[in-house]
Amino acid sequence: MTDPAAGTRPPAVARRLPGWAKRRTDVLREYEKFNADRRKGLPPVLWPFLAPDPDRYYRWRVQLDCTCITELMTPGDQTPPSERQWRGLGDGEALPTGQLYCWHDDSGHAPYRTIVGWRERREIAFPADPVEPPEWADAEVWAVIRHDDPHTSAFWRVTLDCGHVEEVVAPTLDWKPDDGPRLADTTRVREMTVEYERLWASDPTLQPERQREHTRRMLAAGWPRPRSEQLCHTCPHARRIVACQGVGCLVPRDSKP
Ligand SMILES: [Zn+2]
Ligand SMILES: [Zn+2]
Incomplete structure (x- = not known):
């Protein structure tokens, strides 16, 4: 999906964001529980694509143009979250590249x-x-x-x-x-x-x-x-990712056998 205004906006910057990332072990435990549930409904042959092992993930903190800061994880390579597509509310449609859904009560009317x-x-x-x-x-x-x-x-x-x-x-x-x-x-x-x-x-x-x-x-x-x-x-409620901070791998490389 192309965002008509994408070319006119500055790209997201990589920088240190205020505050701290969540504890890695907490995020890992959360992901493993979520992934175990998800795998129950999938044949194992699809797991690498639809429910990958945690060692495929890289963690990020991102800031949106509404100033909210949140955490994301990207599978595979370390392409920043601002250059990827994320889903809308719930498991909704893919949003234009670099947008994230962030609900605010005062976001205004639907245009x-x-x-x-x-x-x-x-x-x-x-x-x-x-x-x-x-x-x-x-x-x-x-x-x-x-x-x-x-x-x-x-x-x-x-x-x-x-x-x-x-x-x-x-x-x-x-x-x-x-x-x-x-x-x-x-x-x-x-x-x-x-x-x-x-x-x-x-x-x-x-x-x-x-x-x-x-x-x-x-x-x-x-x-x-x-x-x-x-x-x-x-x-x-579709907000643009304006800054990204790499946090690290969900499973540290040296902890793998
Ligand atoms: Zn927000
Ligand atoms: Zn729209």
Whole structure:
């Protein structure tokens, strides 16, 4: 995955970071316990690739652009963590090179990003909606949006121009990316544009500005389905590694037989 802004940013520097690394023996014990659990679900032939011995690991401390300092381990060679790809939240998608997921409560809103690639597709079956409206909808709205019958929707994983991955719903089950977006009737789009502007003028608190800007862009584009942009929930928490400090091997070389 390429990070569009990667070339314009300074590379991570190697330097001594404030504070101290965890005790090696603690980290080793933690890894061995984690790896023993992981190996239970894997045939031994895959262990060297998916659950390697601890002596393959090199330890690092890294600082992120949010100033947090954390520890990482890299298998194989000593390519610094800033030149590798790490997974997002949990066992999530690979982030662009040199980024790490670091959650902060005050990281801000998910921004809209343009969809640049379509990946895997999956179908999800939904039961018929209950007749009684849920708490968040009043009876009139519910009567319009409620699905009377069980239905199935297609979801596509998409790559955004920030390099992160999200999922979007397709307009129909048989829609394919090659079909391109379906546009709304142009007269209807003109009417909607007027309706939206009137609504926003009448109630300035109705939607935040970034939401309005998104709606304006979609109206200007002919109200495409699927949308050409999607909220990126990874962007606010994807942080760049700005400094690395090599700590040493997880298993000291001279302790090997
Ligand atoms: Zn952080
Ligand atoms: Zn993003």
